[in-house]
Every structure is written in structure tokens, then in C-alpha cells.
Amino acid sequence: MVKLTIDGKEVVAREGQTVLEAAQAAGIYIPALCYHHEVKPYTACRLCMVEVTKGKRTRFVTACDYVVADSMVVRTDTEKVKKCRKLVLELLMAQCPNLPQLQELAQIIGVEEVRFSKSNDDCILCGMCVRTCAEVVGLHAIGFEGRGFTRKVCTPFDEPSEPCILCGACSYICPVDVIPVEEVDGYRIMERWHKKSRLVACSKCGKYFMTEDEFRFLQEKTGLPEDRLRICMDCR
Ligand code: SF4
Ligand code: FES
Structure with missing residues (x-):
């Protein structure tokens, strides 16, 4: 067990836990915005900056990847931390001015105006979708492309991604909800990844419950017989 202080409160954390988790x-x-316990930290959003003192040294670190240590003193509420957080959010809001999730956060942390020129992106480049696809689903259907202002998340060559099974995990995890999944006329459609796949119906209740691409992926992964895989979770 590790004993530290966060904002004056004594906290006991597990060995190896990050400051954010503690x-x-x-x-x-x-x-x-770019943290989830199921995927490795990526430190993209920089919103989790905190001030950490270890021994005589104080510095700013990202809480989502900084591991706790005994006697560490963490401050999440100093003027410097607040200023830094506001600036980071302001930059994100300039990049993506129309995201309600950022506006909500602005109210919480007190950003009143955005002083930078605005673009009209909707993706904060947190990489949650890319990491979830790779680390949780085990595929590399999407990735980052370009640098600086042209950096974006997309499918290879911006074409329908061969490995994408339209499982929707990327959509579920996206913190700003910009990966829509639609189901129309027996198909699942993910416009952002230019993909469409026919839906498979449960052999017992007839409800659509996965895409054909997911079905083939699971068949290959599990080796289970087709008749067992064609039954939805509710009917199992
Ligand atoms: S699409 Fe969503 S999850 Fe993916 S990088 Fe952009 S904001 Fe993050
Ligand atoms: S949550 Fe730590 S950098 Fe985004």
C-alpha cells in the first residue's frame, strides 16, 4: 500500500496505481477526457495536469499516467493547475467549438471565453477509439494520420477499413460522442469509417444482435459452432 496526500487528504492507494485512479x-x-481504465494511458488531452511534490521537487505531471509513491503530495486545485487546465480546455474548444461535452467541462472548470481562433473539427484526438480498437477488440481498423493541424483519426487511406467489424466499441468509448452508429434496414452503418455490414438475427428470438463481420470475427476467434454463435445474449 502507498500513502500519499491529495489536496490535503490522506489517501491510501495500491502499488502501481496512477494519481488519477487514486x-x-x-x-x-x-x-x-482521454482516460479509461481498459486502455493504456495516452496523455493526449492534458486536462488531468496536477502538481506533484516528491521530496524537495515539485512539478506538473499528467495524473492519468503518473504512478503514486509513498509520501507524495498531490495538489489538484492550485492556481497554477487551474490556469493550466483552463488553457488546455480553451485550446480544445478552439479546435472543436461545438462539442457540448467541452462546454459542460468549461462550466465546471470555469472557462468563460475562447481567445484562440476557432476551427470546426469535432474530434479532440484523444485516441480512445484507436486504443480501444487495438487493445480491447484486438483490431487495428482505425488509426492516426497526418501531423499538426492535419492530424486526424481515420481508416487506412480514408477508405472502408478491411478489419473493421462494426462492433461499435469505438463509438461507445468516444468521450465526445462523434462516432455515430446507425441501424437501418438490417444493416449497421458507421459513416465515419465508411463501413456498412449486414446484421445477423438471433436464431431464437429473431432480434438483430451483431454484424456479419463481427460474427465471422468471433467464429474465427472462438472456434464455436455457428448454431451456438447465432444465439443472442438474452436467449442464451
Ligand atoms: S473520434 Fe472520439 S474517441 Fe476517437 S480520437 Fe476523436 S474524440 Fe477521441
Ligand atoms: S486524461 Fe490524462 S492526459 Fe487526458
Whole structure:
């Protein structure tokens, strides 16, 4: 066990836990848009910056990947931390001015105006979708392309991604909800990835429950017989 202080509160954390995880477990709020416990930290949004003192040294670190240590003193609420957080959010809001999730966050952390020139993106480049596809689903259907202002998340060559099975995990995890999944006339459609796949109906209740691409992927992965795979979770 590791004993540290966060905002003056004594906290006991597990060995190897990050500052963000320890703070969340102790009920201390740190904004974090690109963190999820199921995927490796990527430190893209920089909103989780905190001030950490170890021994005589104080510095700013990202809480989502910084591991706790005994006697560490963490401050999430200093003027410098707040200023840094506001600036980071302001930059994100300039990049993606129309995201309600950012506007909500602006109210929480007190951003009143955006002083930078605005573009009209909708993706904050947090990489949650890319990491979930790779680390959780085990595919590399999408990825980052370009640098600087042209950086974006897309399918290879911006064409329908061969490995994408339209499982929707990327859509589920996206913190700003910009990967829509539609189901129309027996197809699942993900416009953002230029993909469409026929839906498979449960052999018992007849309800659509996965795409044909997912079905083939699972068949290959599990080796289960087709008749077992064609039964939805509710009917199993
Ligand atoms: S599409 Fe969503 S999850 Fe993917 S990088 Fe952009 S904001 Fe993050
Ligand atoms: S949550 Fe830590 S950098 Fe985004």
C-alpha cells in the first residue's frame, strides 16, 4: 500500500496505481477526457495536469499516467493547475467549438471565453477509439494520420477499413460522442469509417444482435459452432 496526500487528504492507494485512479477512488475530481481504465494511458488531452511534490521537487505531471509513491503530495486545485487546465480546455474548444461535452467541462472548470481562433473539427484526438480498437477488440481498423493541424483519426487511406467489424466499441468509448452508429434496414452503418455490414438475427428470438463481420470475427476467434454463435445474449 502507498500513502500519499491529495489536496490535503490522506489517501491510501495500491502499488502501481496512477494519481488519477487514486484521486478517483478517494472521490477527488480531476478532469480526464482521454482516460479509461481498459486502455493504456495516452496523455493526449492534458486536462488531468496536477502538481506533484516528491521530496524537495515539485512539478506538473499528467495524473492519468503518473504512478503514486509513498509520501507524495498531490495538489489538484492550485492556481497554477487551474490556469493550466483552463488553457488546455480553451485550446480544445478552439479546435472543436461545438462539442457540448467541452462546454459542460468549461462550466465546471470555469472557462468563460475562447481567445484562440476557432476551427470546426469535432474530434479532440484523444485516441480512445484507436486504443480501444487495438487493445480491447484486438483490431487495428482505425488509426492516426497526418501531423499538426492535419492530424486526424481515420481508416487506412480514408477508405472502408478491411478489419473493421462494426462492433461499435469505438463509438461507445468516444468521450465526445462523434462516432455515430446507425441501424437501418438490417444493416449497421458507421459513416465515419465508411463501413456498412449486414446484421445477423438471433436464431431464437429473431432480434438483430451483431454484424456479419463481427460474427465471422468471433467464429474465427472462438472456434464455436455457428448454431451456438447465432444465439443472442438474452436467449442464451
Ligand atoms: S473520434 Fe472520439 S474517441 Fe476517437 S480520437 Fe476523436 S474524440 Fe477521441
Ligand atoms: S486524461 Fe490524462 S492526459 Fe487526458
